[in-house]
Amino acid sequence: MTSPVPRMDEALLRSLTPSVLGILVRRGADFAAAEDAVQDALVEAVRVWPADLPRDPKGWLVTVAWRRFLDATRADAARRRREDLVDEEPAPGPTPAGDDTLQLYFLCAHPSLTPSSAVALTLRAVGGLTTRQIAQAYLVPEATMAMGAPPGRRLGEHQPCQAHGLRRAVSTGPATSPPCCASSTWSSTRATSGDVDLAAEAIRLTRQLAAAIDHPEVAGLLALMLLHHARRATRTAPDGSLVPLAEQDRGRWDTGSIAEGVEILQAALARDRLGEFQAQAAIAALHADAPTAEETDWVQIVEWYDELVRLTDSPVVRLNRAVAVGEADGPRAGLAALAALDDSLPRHAAVAAYLHERDGDPATAARLYAEAARKASNLAERDYLTRQAARLNARRCR
Structure with a gap:
């Protein structure tokens, strides 16, 4: 859907999108075809509703989307094998009151999807955002974000894997801060697209998930x-x-x-x-x-990092734990914890620079800050680290 949604309808349409999409999927439409049909129905709602809001907006969207799906299915020779699923349009009447949002979460978090694809698909299907809005927030071309659900999968398969992927989908990407960032130096910036704030969207979707699970x-x-x-x-x-x-x-x-x-x-x-x-x-x-x-309370923070190491044994957690140890027990203790880690880890050089500076070794710290800047994954982080290196070099030259 590329047409902008009027402000007065945006919240209503976004809240109805998951249920309408879920109903079409339950009736036999595959995810990609159902999503196309729902987007067509949303475009039609934008055109019609400002002048004539239906008494049952959800039922209206289901009817229009189902008809769009039928039209597309019957017109596409490659999809004729699905005709037995869609021969008859269901009788008109009230739409089911059930909420299919959780099933959509599971589908969007399928383990075959990459983290960025899972995030984008969740924001599209459950959050009601357009591909263009998500692409603008990620600062990538729209085509990069145009993906579908994994083929040949049905809702409910491999639910343990889907549950893990589901948590990944709502906690990855520009919508949230990177996890386990003890120093809080490298936190994500505001991710917006027009009036869409992806951090707020992620929280809204997680509230829905918490209400369902x-x-x-x-x-x-x-x-x-x-x-x-x-x-x-x-x-x-x-x-x-x-x-x-x-x-x-x-x-x-x-x-x-x-x-x-x-x-x-x-x-x-x-x-x-x-x-x-x-x-x-x-x-x-x-x-x-x-x-x-x-x-x-850095001592207690170290204790929580110890719990995280026990739970995940993640090198990223151990890296952030080294920062916390450096704050709780002194920079040399932090450097000792850091020495046990692979120096190719992202931000390893930045953490080492910070701890060496606190240990009174500005020359080593400046060199490591400059190295970390060269490896930085975004411009804001690179600028910050470059400034730290320049600050220490200027101090040494005085």
Whole structure:
């Protein structure tokens, strides 16, 4: 769908899209064909509804989308084998009240999809965003984001894998902060496309997921996203440059999101089924709870990283743990923890630079900051690291 949605209809259409799409899939349409049909129906709604809003908007969309699907199916010779599924249009009447959103989450999070594809498909199918809006937010061509569901798969297959992919889909990409970033130096910037804020969309979709699945890890994911989102306004300066955690204006943090995230996290932890998202949220909560950077409880943060290592044994977690150890026990302890890790890890050089600077070795720190800048994955991070190297070199030349 490429036509813009009027403001007065945007929220309504977006909220109805998952249910309408799910109904078509349940009736036998494959995902890609159903999505095309629903997008056609949404375009028609944009044209018709401002002058004549139907009494049953969801039923109207289902009827129009199903007819579009039938028309496309009958017109396409390659799809004639599906005719036995769509010979007769169901009798008119009220649409089912069931919510198919969870099934769409599972389909969008299929393990055969790449992380970026899973994110984009979730935002399209469940979030109601257009391919163009998502592509603009990711700063990639629209064609790059134009993908479909994996062929030959039905809803409900391999649900354990889908559940893991589902968490991946709503926690990856520009919509959220990178997990386990103890130093909070490298946090994602605001991802928007026109009036669409992908971070807000990710939180909205995760709220839906938490309402549909009573699981402490889903609650932990929601808490994590709220706690990261609460600090987002202070992570970049007006010129777009990164602001490290210690320099952020804590008075501008969103205390409402922090309180909600902490409350959700505490309820999840009370169920005594610890998972990686709950542990990550606990680390974020400790950062959010500190009145100043100097009052951060780094000892407890290290303990939570120990839990994350036990749960995931991830080298990225171990890298961030080294930062926390450096804050809790001193830079040399942090460097000792870092020495056990592969120096080809992303941001390894940046962490080493930070710890060497704190250990009073500006020459090594400057060299490592410059190395990290050359390896940086985005311009804001590269600029920040370059400035750190220049700052230390200028100090040495005085």
